[in-house]
Amino acid sequence: MSEPDKSEDIPDEPAGKGIPNGGNAAKSKEDFDLASIYVSDAQYNRNIYFDTSPEAVKLYIRYNHWIPKVILFFFILVDLSLAIFEKPAVFPVPTLYTMLVELLCLLVFTLRLVHYAKVIPRDKFWKDPKNICIIVILVLTVVDLIIYESLEAANCYAVRWSRVLRPLLLVNVTEGRQLRRAFRSIRNALPQIFYVFLLFMFSLLIFSLMALKLLGKRGLKTIDGAPYFTNYLEIVFDLYVLVTTANSPDVMMPAYNASFVFAIFFILYILINTYIFMSVFLAVVYNNYKKYLKEEVRQLVRAKRHKMVRAFAVLQEQRAEGGEPVVSQANWNQIVKLVQPDISNAHRELLWSVSDDNNQGFIGKVAFVQLADLLNIEVITLKSRPHPLQRACPAFYLSAPSRLLCRLVQHRAFVILYDLIILVNAVFIGLDEENPLIANSEWVFLALYLLEILLKLYVFEPRAFFSRHSFWNWFDTVIVISALIATVVNSAMTSSQNYTSRQILDIVFILRVLRLIRVVDSIKRFRAIINTLIRIxxxxxxxxxxxxxxxxxxxxxxxxxxxxxxxxxxxxxxxxxxxxxxxxxxxxxxxxxxxxxxxxxxxxxxxxxxxxxxxxxxxxxxxxxxxxxxxxxxxxxxxxxxxxxxxxxxxxxxxxxxxxxxxxxxxVDKSDLQTSLEKKIEELELAVAQEKLEDNLVNAMETIDSDQGTGQSASNKPALMFKIASKRYRTVDALLQRMFEADLDPEDFAENDGDANGNFTNPAFNSV
Amino acid sequence: MSEPDKSEDIPDEPAGKGIPNGGNAAKSKEDFDLASIYVSDAQYNRNIYFDTSPEAVKLYIRYNHWIPKVILFFFILVDLSLAIFEKPAVFPVPTLYTMLVELLCLLVFTLRLVHYAKVIPRDKFWKDPKNICIIVILVLTVVDLIIYESLEAANCYAVRWSRVLRPLLLVNVTEGRQLRRAFRSIRNALPQIFYVFLLFMFSLLIFSLMALKLLGKRGLKTIDGAPYFTNYLEIVFDLYVLVTTANSPDVMMPAYNASFVFAIFFILYILINTYIFMSVFLAVVYNNYKKYLKEEVRQLVRAKRHKMVRAFAVLQEQRAEGGEPVVSQANWNQIVKLVQPDISNAHRELLWSVSDDNNQGFIGKVAFVQLADLLNIEVITLKSRPHPLQRACPAFYLSAPSRLLCRLVQHRAFVILYDLIILVNAVFIGLDEENPLIANSEWVFLALYLLEILLKLYVFEPRAFFSRHSFWNWFDTVIVISALIATVVNSAMTSSQNYTSRQILDIVFILRVLRLIRVVDSIKRFRAIINTLIRIxxxxxxxxxxxxxxxxxxxxxxxxxxxxxxxxxxxxxxxxxxxxxxxxxxxxxxxxxxxxxxxxxxxxxxxxxxxxxxxxxxxxxxxxxxxxxxxxxxxxxxxxxxxxxxxxxxxxxxxxxxxxxxxxxxxVDKSDLQTSLEKKIEELELAVAQEKLEDNLVNAMETIDSDQGTGQSASNKPALMFKIASKRYRTVDALLQRMFEADLDPEDFAENDGDANGNFTNPAFNSV
Structure with missing residues (x-):
């Protein structure tokens, strides 16, 4: 459990693989596969020491595909959920069925492990404690199943002890990287916590001894009439509970009733043990957390650069004799397509123009290494196209009343009006819904909310309105439509069968209240806090x-x-x-x-x-x-x-x-890389005219559309716009790297990667 | 309350005061007074805009004397304690007496304020909200006293409302600087806290509404049989209490008993409101605290430098035509003696040799400005003198058995032996003391502890053993002697009058248990944690x-x-x-x-x-x-x-x-200044041979003495040794400055103080 995770290393062989080609030879499919896997590993901070033979690379690509991963997590979930059906069960099911399902799960885990074993070199596989751990869990589970079944058959008392091991699978699978890191930060903090804890225990024991001597012989009684503070171990427990404040002030009351002087004893105790020691625990944990995380992130960054250098080595070609090796735009495109097929052409071109700043058609190592980070920056592509109604019936859509309507809906007052409606709605929800007036008012509110959505759809381009990042639009629409359906179903049931389903009514209530949350979005300060919460x-x-x-x-x-x-x-x-x-x-x-x-x-x-x-x-x-x-x-x-x-x-x-x-x-506001990408976007005049940062995308889009609706100056705007979702992170690792970017030693970014096989030390990841 | 504290400024006039003298003219007593007050203000970070006329300076020196300060705090304490004797009283006393005492307190506060008014220019006095605040409090208190007394006389219901104002005196007196700063950091954090709090309240109200709709109509009952979750305001209160976790899980139980699905509602509520929001509160408070404190400390540092430059201007003389002005050693000595009379000659010489690195006999501005910080570094002067017994009877003290004894006492095993004795003692304390064997064992332990102290006094030089910083030696001795006295008194009373005083017995018990704390000091890791706690x-x-x-x-x-x-x-x-x-x-x-x-x-x-x-x-x-x-x-x-x-x-x-x-x-380990002082100490070979830092002074002394006792090599050691109490701070300000020293902009330390009347902005301190 505690040895460094040797298998999470990078193979040494392929470092110079591209070089024997002499330079400009066309790259084979295998080369692209290999390079793409390096880039993708760098992008997602995977640290797997895979075999670089073409077959192994293909297997590794399949290993990283999302389908087997989802299947794996599904079966881990099934395995964990078995506890619901096993004795003592929520829903009892014959033992045979649960066992069969468990065996199926074990089979899936075994297959996944075999796949992994084929990807990485054999000796690395057996040196990795994660794999050993999984194998031990699988074997122990089978042993337990056999013992349990035979004991059951013999009608003996049997314990399914291997169930304790199940959650450890979640920790030890390849994808449990974040979880392993969390466990590591706990383990690293433990020694420090331990000493503070010992001191805390010492203080607890001393205070307990004092309490015993001071209060034990006074014949005091607790509220139940039991003797008060006469048994040392009970005092220790009571005072430990007092640290958690759970029995305050009850534990003090008998002594306090005897004399207020004893209250001083308890106040002193709480001050020292609850306030000081608990703050010290937080300080120690926090300090260790920061320290070790910083070290790990530093290693992650170095490993990432290293993988990108490997990918570069595979793809590189020699432009001029004696010149620096470079990667051509064609190869670069190929790689980006392989790594991230869902990226749009325009987006890819934008990334290229950021990398190839001087428009040379090729990029060097330094620019190439950025690719992994560039791919992690979420760039939102906005296509500013006219409203479908405008295309279908421009005379009507651009007529004066229609444009007045658009202006009204986009006005600040429209938002305020609906905020007021929501507030009135909140009051109505709070009132007794059995009053028919109140019950019917619900229809009015539903109609108002539907009207709002329809109006917005009339004014804003529907595809932009329902774009992937417009969280609140989606939220609104889903809630309102669901509430409509649930309310209709409910009233249909009530009127036809004179029967109200409690479940449906509950859902209706929940949806009604959830609708109110929307108010938060129209207050800027709240939005900032909530965006932060969503981001972490x-x-x-x-x-x-x-x-x-x-x-x-x-x-x-x-x-x-x-x-x-x-x-x-x-x-x-x-x-x-x-x-x-x-x-x-x-x-x-x-x-x-x-x-x-x-x-x-x-x-x-x-x-x-x-x-x-x-x-x-x-x-x-x-x-x-x-x-x-x-x-x-x-x-x-x-x-x-x-x-x-x-x-x-x-x-x-x-x-x-x-x-x-x-x-x-x-x-921190933005990392350097994001800023350079943003500069490029501005340079290319593709940026969205917007208030920066704090606004979320919905607002940004409203601004564009209002420009179009009112000024008609949109004609000279490009049909395509980019916006950096500047504070979102594709991966948790990216957030962590950002957290410590400011503190990272600049030397970590220095160009010392030439000796790829040299002094590079991989993150000393330990499995848990 | 919120305007900047203008009076806490520095007078402009004296900036060039020393210069008209033309240089080398002897400084007058007034000059030294003025300079010493600047240095002392800089040392203690006082920011008072005092009048620089010789009379006002004398008054100001008197104002800063410790006696009037102690008197002031004593009377503030008396004023606050009056609540014990006023209705509703712990010890009722006729109203007349408490009123007379209160009037006396008011008189003292008025006198102090008048003294202050004479020290600073009149217009500054009236612009300072602190003074206005005190005057208003004094006037309101007198008004309240008159109204109360007349209402009492007329037998009407009367309220002593001015008592609420009393603690504000503690905040508004000149010496309440730290307290004002704490209040400021709260006030600065308030706007941010307010927005998070609003969002939290919104979440609370939404959850309450949902709880009302989901649970209100189910006819559930609380454990008292009261209807459960039917009143909106009560739900809001209950859920607010749940955030503080005080009514968990009771508030959930009726709903949970109805269906486990409702538990999800409460778990979600606790997750969002207790864990997330409360962490966010801490984050917001912590972030603001750091931000504003840093700014204030930066201003403090600048103000300090500024005051030192003023002091330099008063004392400076011209060595050579056209050369930089300097301060001579004689003048420097004079100032240090005035500012800190209790400093030893040796210590002063050490400080001088740090400032005057090249042994020129005079120092420039840069070196002089350091003085305030140098004075704040606590240097412990150790005089290594022979044991009095050695002087009185060297033949006996240096004999073989005596030296063997010394070696035994200094051996690690001696400490371990006494730790074991303490552990055994702890067990005996835990046992029933009415058993005569146990009761008598107490005498044995007392004797053992006394023996330990006597042995240590025999081995170590008594004045070093009881030096000011030897906390644990003092602690031990006081506890053991007190326990001895209390035990003797107790047994004398028991045997003579057959009567046991509960109070004395309590004291005996407390002292016995306190003795056990000593164990902590012999474990290095614990000592480190405790030293940190003591330091903050x-x-x-x-x-x-x-x-x-x-x-x-x-x-x-x-x-x-x-x-x-x-x-x-x-x-x-x-x-x-x-x-x-x-x-x-x-x-x-x-x-x-x-x-x-x-x-x-x-x-x-x-x-x-x-x-x-x-x-x-x-x-x-x-x-x-x-x-x-x-x-x-x-x-x-x-x-x-x-x-x-x-x-x-x-x-x-x-x-x-x-x-x-x-x-x-x-x-952080040590600030630069401390390190340079330490270098000097080492250079002068005055340092104590010791393990660094973690050891407290007792150990350091034990090391010296053991060197003397065993090796006899002490003869070539200097008779005087210095040690920096490196991690202690004379003032809270010094600790705070150290906290942010690493972050402080270096430009704050740059030499831009020449234009003393120029762009210097004083800390914008606000009174509360």
């Missing part, structure tokens, strides 16, 4: 995966430890044991009093919800004490371990990430 | 003052709103209203059930403890609902406002500060 969204998803891996492991262990110990009942159940969750051991506990019966480990869904509650921290001591009551007091260790792992470590890393991402958004 | 301690105290100002205001308002509404009873009281805190309105509320009666606003102490509980957040909804029950539902606004002010704003600024301070400690 993909990276947050990595943390989502991380959380799921940890939750899954804890859920599996928790289900084995606690399943069936706490039972939940329907609200209308008359079971006499309902008051104490079906377990007499819970009689009189806070757990039963607060009716927490549904917080149990009886199936994977309720386990996950329980773990979320534990992550939120509040009342976690009640939950852990409940489960300790039905099993053994040491069960609390499970909950404390979860708290340390998830709340102290992972949540802090999450906060550290959000902080860092926000600072980057606040401080 | 003074800055944390500023936040302590900030918290006290805010708490005091909320406590005063809270006492007027809620005093007497909730009554607390002794544990053994048999009052029938005890179960509901003496207020029938609390019957059946969670507040009464949890026995929170003592959490009330009935006096200033319980108010403060209640506010701490609200800061910790947990159960704050129970507390606010309790007070809303006894008054009006709008009372919750008081608690929500407190939450926003303290938890969202101040705690986040606190965390931001701890983060930043920790990063500085991790990354």
């Amino acid at each position: 969204g993909p990276a947050i998803l990595t943390f989502g995966q991380l959380i799921i891996v940890v939750y899954y492991i804890f859920a599996m262990v928790g289900m084995e430890l606690f399943k069936g110990k706490v039972r939940s009942f329907e609200d209308d159940s008359s079971d006499p044991t309902k008051a104490y969750c079906g377990n007499p051991l819970l009689k009189g506990t806070t757990f039963a009093q607060l009716n927490y019966c549904k917080n149990n480990f009886n199936n994977v869904v309720s386990s996950f919800i329980l773990l979320v509650e534990l992550t939120v921290v509040n009342q976690w001591h009640v939950l852990s004490s409940g489960f300790a009551a039905v099993t053994h007091v040491s069960a609390k260790l499970f909950f404390i371990l979860f708290h340390i792992m998830v709340v102290i470590v992972i949540i802090n890393i999450f906060v550290a990430f959000v902080l860092e991402a926000f600072f980057v958004e606040y401080s | 301690g003074p800055a944390i105290l500023t936040f302590g003052q900030l918290i006290i100002v805010v708490y005091y205001i909320f406590a005063m308002v809270g006492m007027e709103l809620f005093k007497g509404k909730v009554r607390s009873f002794e544990d053994d009281s048999s009052d029938p209203t005890k179960a509901y805190c003496g207020n029938p309105l609390l019957k059946g509320t969670t507040f009464a059930q949890l026995n929170y009666c003592k959490n009330n606003f009935n006096n200033v102490v319980s108010s403060f403890i209640l506010l701490v509980e609200l800061t910790v957040v947990n159960q704050w909804h129970v507390l606010s609902s309790g007070f809303a029950a006894v008054t009006h539902v709008s009372a919750k606004l008081f608690f929500i406002l407190f939450h926003i002010m303290v938890v969202i704003v101040i705690i986040n600024i606190f965390v931001a500060f701890v983060l930043e301070a920790f990063f500085v400690e991790y990354s």
